[in-house]
Amino acid sequence: MPIIIKSSSDIKPSEITSESDYHNRRQFIKKSAVLLGAAWAGRIAMPANAKGSDFPDAIHGRHTTEEPINSFEEITTYNNFYEFGTSKSDPANNAVDFNPHPWSIAVEGEVAKPGIFNLEDFIKPYQLEERTYRFRCVEGWSMVIPWVGFSLADMIKHFEPTSRAKYIEFTTLYDPERMPGQKRRVLHWPYTEGLRIDEAMNPLSLMAVGLYGKTMPNQNGAPIRLVVPWKYGFKSIKSIVKIRFTETEPVCTWNKTAPAEYGFYSNVNPNVDHPRWSQGTERRIGAPFWQPKIKTRLFNGYADQVASLYTGMDLSKYF
Ligand SMILES: Nc1nc2c(c(=O)[nH]1)N[C@H]1C(S)=C(S)[C@@H](COP(=O)(O)O)O[C@H]1N2
Numbered sequence: 001m002p003i004i005i006k007s008s009s010d011i012k013p014s015e016i017t018s019e020s021d022y023h024n025r026r027q028f029i030k031k032s033a034v035l036l037g038a039a040w041a042g043r044i045a046m047p048a049n050a051k052g053s054d055f056p057d058a059i060h061g062r063h064t065t066e067e068p069i070n071s072f073e074e075i076t077t078y079n080n081f082y083e084f085g086t087s088k089s090d091p092a093n094n095a096v097d098f099n100p101h102p103w104s105i106a107v108e109g110e111v112a113k114p115g116i117f118n119l120e121d122f123i124k125p126y127q128l129e130e131r132t133y134r135f136r137c138v139e140g141w142s143m144v145i146p147w148v149g150f151s152l153a154d155m156i157k158h159f160e161p162t163s164r165a166k167y168i169e170f171t172t173l174y175d176p177e178r179m180p181g182q183k184r185r186v187l188h189w190p191y192t193e194g195l196r197i198d199e200a201m202n203p204l205s206l207m208a209v210g211l212y213g214k215t216m217p218n219q220n221g222a223p224i225r226l227v228v229p230w231k232y233g234f235k236s237i238k239s240i241v242k243i244r245f246t247e248t249e250p251v252c253t254w255n256k257t258a259p260a261e262y263g264f265y266s267n268v269n270p271n272v273d274h275p276r277w278s279q280g281t282e283r284r285i286g287a288p289f290w291q292p293k294i295k296t297r298l299f300n301g302y303a304d305q306v307a308s309l310y311t312g313m314d315l316s317k318y319f
């Protein structure tokens, strides 16, 4: 018999299996799918203020998705944190001994109340909330993560930016002894990121200090990191030691490293291609194998809350 290569959609399952086998198998797959699906959909985060939480005063945040959340295991073993190595398992392995205490944060630039603060004093003025966000990496995978943190807008107001503050810049710790990945020149260290001030003031922008009701794991950016859920993951800078208010657009690490691939804005946008990874669909980490890839949505599905920030801008130019 000649071998004819058909695309899988040309082959009817009944061609390779008898009709009744096929039917039985369909039934079986359907039942397993329901079971697996239930398990997947039934994952519930420990509420941030539940018994055993590190944040008993956290409230349930307003900005939350009802989608099934990722497990603590998935969120803490599949990471990008180049300060601890470039593969997905490196941060969990290499950040075990990182001690983020004591920690201080410098606030500089166009603000009425600059200063250097220890972490505890820095976060004290703000209401902690649990917020479950969809989080999408430019590499084409995504997770749903129950963060604990506070509104970046509240923090900005607290420091009283001047009228010249048009942007906000964040910097990660630079300490190659404690962050061994910095001994290799894979990126321009220290890692920096930035937002336009109105993006930073959007109620979705979060300064995160934990997840799953637990203090931020080292591999996820202990002790404090940014989360901007309508932008690609790399905008959400980890282990922040400096926050600077500026009049001009800050330099961002990935933009500086590969300007053709990473723009300043980095909004999740299925209509703007990345040279190496499709932005049209995404793979939800941990999803059952039979679940089709998810269609990536403009602004990661948060368009109703953020699209107005970009009115009149050509998003293929300002990508
Ligand atoms: N300082 C620093 N922040 C970083 C990174 C990094 O390498 N260094 N990686 C970014 C990228 S590419 C992603 S996808 C997210 C991953 O966050 P997670 O590991 O908590 O899921 O962190 C971002 N923040």
Ligand SMILES: [Mo]
Pocket (backbone or CB within 6 Å): 080, 136, 137, 138, 139, 232, 233, 234
């Ligand atoms: Mo990423």
